[in-house]
Amino acid sequence: MILPELTGNENLKNQLSRLEEQNRMPHAVIIDGGNEELRLKLAEHLAMWAVCESEGEKPCSSCKGCTLAKAKSHSDIHYAEGEGKTDSYNKKEMSFIVKDAYIKPYIADRKVYILSECDRKLPVISQNIFLKTLEEPPQDVLFIMTCKTSKSLLETIRSRAMTFTLESELGYSDEHLDLAREIALGIVAKSEMDLLKATYKLDERAKALTVLDLVIQLLRDGLAVYVGSEAELDAEIAETLCRKLTKKNYLELIDITKDAQLKITQNVGLKLVSTELCAKYRRALWQR
Ligand SMILES: [Zn+2]
Structure with missing residues (x-):
């Protein structure tokens, strides 16, 4: 299933189809480019794919996993929340996430963590905590980070994640x-x-x-x-x-x-x- 919002993003669509065909999911994904609304849509699409229970094409959009994902109430999809004045994923929250990632999923085959607006909300100190987990990620986890540009993240983080870059229909990001x-x-x-x-x-x-x-x-x-x-x-x-x-x-x-x-x-x-x-x-x- 391909998101209708991805019109014009030919490279990205090919990248996704290849992964879906091979049923191969990376452990960490960075979504950049486009605008935050579109980045989040794609993040949620990938999350749904990760928890879809269908034997056929994923995400099927109708199984229990997909339905819960759409309602944002799937217990294996975790949205990082951010704390404090800067609303950032601070040391405390990041430490919780990396620890939690090693606990087996509840109902799906995979656990998903969505960290949005990472250029603003993921400070270097938290990226460093995260890095250790990305080096040896648990088998059944998918981390998704969204940001305006992946360049705002540490090179060491980028090299351990697959980047999906959205084109904007407007021609600018x-x-x-x-x-x-x-x-x-x-x-x-x-x-x-x-x-x-x-x-x-x-x-x-x-x-x-x-x-x-x-x-x-x-x-x-x-x-x-x-x-x-x-x-x-x-x-x-x-x-x-x-x-x-x-x-x-x-x-x-x-x-x-x-x-x-x-x-x-x-x-x-x-x-x-x-x-x-x-x-x-x-x-x-x-x-x-
Ligand atoms: Zn499904």
């Missing part, structure tokens, strides 16, 4: 949009450091082009709000920009961004482009 927001806010920030740090993250060509597309969209949103219309992508950022920018600023900033995109397509070094971009943004705004 949460990670791209977050970075675009950071750049847009950096443009109007008092200190140049914010902007420098943000533009420095434009470290791959495709990513840089997508992020700069989004920066242009955020600037256009700001301009739209400025002239009394509505923002499409992010109303909050548009309001913030509007407090600081004039119409002339917007147009100039959009031009500067397009110019940087052109340079990226002409294979100018990314470090050079991002440094120059930062300097030009600042000059457009702060040097009168």
Whole structure:
């Protein structure tokens, strides 16, 4: 069974079908890319597969295991909860999970642990606790981690898990949009450091082009709000920009961004482009 939401994700669909055909399930999976809603859907699909009781195609979506999984009340599927101010999977919770993983499943063939938003919620200290279990995982366990980008996890964790990367139908991921927001806010920030740090993250060509597309969209949103219309992508950022920018600023900033995109397509070094971009943004705004 393939999730209807996975349209467009051909590589991922093939990856999943191969595993399903061979009835081979990894012990640990990282789901990144796309958006959190889609990542969770895929996580739940894999969890259902792990606890499905059907002899035929899995997940069958109708057996007791699947039904309980869908209702989020399967005793072998554990959703990590997160604790404290940062809502993170702290040392205490992670220690519980790795210990619990060695206890046999109650009714299914496998136990599943879903840890969502790991870039935000799985601190390094907990990753290190987790790592020992990933090195020698119990036979009948599936750990599923979701995050914007698997790069936010330790290399040692990544190398012990299978990564499924979702494409977004929108053509960009949460990670791209977050970075675009950071750049847009950096443009109007008092200190140049914010902007420098943000533009420095434009470290791959495709990513840089997508992020700069989004920066242009955020600037256009700001301009739209400025002239009394509505923002499409992010109303909050548009309001913030509007407090600081004039119409002339917007147009100039959009031009500067397009110019940087052109340079990226002409294979100018990314470090050079991002440094120059930062300097030009600042000059457009702060040097009168
Ligand atoms: Zn089933």
